[in-house]
Amino acid sequence: MSETGGPEHDYEPVPGLPARLPEGEYILWQGAPSSAAVSRHVLKTRWIAGYFAVLVAWNISAGLYDGRQPSEILFSSGALAILSTIGIGLMEAFAWGVQKTTLYTITNKRIVMRIGVALSATFNLPFTRIVSADMREGKNGVGDIALTLLPGDRLSWLVFWPHVRGFRKGALMPQMICLKDVAIAGNVLAAALASTRTPENAARLATPATKQTGRATAGRIIEAAE
Structure with a gap:
């Protein structure tokens, strides 16, 4: 397999992305799940x-x-x-x-999920559609980041599995799974979400922080970035 995940991904102008990023958008972080996790x-x-x-x-x-x-x-x-x-x-x-076919990308405007072992697909999740992000970190630093999207986004469980956590209020929650040093990705996402906040969406994103060990809501992440 090539470094992009396989022959079917050799067409990608940038690994993990279906097209070159538009002007003003740039990659902040890229990562893939740990196969052992x-x-x-x-x-x-x-x-x-x-x-x-x-x-x-x-x-x-x-x-x-x-x-x-x-x-x-x-x-x-x-x-x-x-x-x-x-x-x-x-x-x-x-x-x-x-592990070999998945690549998560966080840019300054969106999250891009290239997933699929048998049938590869790429999904763009703009920050404007993300209500909250929930990070769970294990003792070894491996963890997940689940995303709650605005109502109206219809996503298929069969297409996204295993990159899902479940449903919240009837809506599927896409998830970046089994990331080594998940806190790094969480901090990057925190800063990116915080930088896109406006007076109109600040209340939507700044949810109360939880005190549970190994778990942080989007509000907790954004507060840490401020």
Whole structure:
């Protein structure tokens, strides 16, 4: 794969962007998800591996209790182990594909999300359409930034998954997922949103800050940038 994410992205004049930026607009930050974090937090591979481990242990204990032949127990347990390995391997491959084909871009006017493993698509989210941004940071610095958009934006869950958090008031929340050093992206977005504030939208963007650990609303981000 090329540095732009694959042959299908070689046409991009700037990596992650479908066209050159207009005059006066410039890139502030670019980043992609961590494949390890996508595997662990989005696809829950550790939980799935644990589930299969319990199945194998149960199969062995049940076989011994029923008096089955060791060869039968070994065969059935091996089959379960092989199936689990194949399944988890496919999920790890998907997580790798998410990392290689995704590129998030923050400019001074918008967020651009180039996403899609099987079918690549690029979405422009202007700051004027963003109501709030919610950052969640883990202990290792990896985290997500979810975006609440103005009513009227119809987005597809199937198209955006796994780059979504859920719904707020019936509207889909696009999300930049599994970012290493998510605080850096959050600070960049904070400064960019703060610089675009006007008297008309200041009240809309400046929401109360939450005190929960590892979580900040758009208001908290913007306040930190002022």
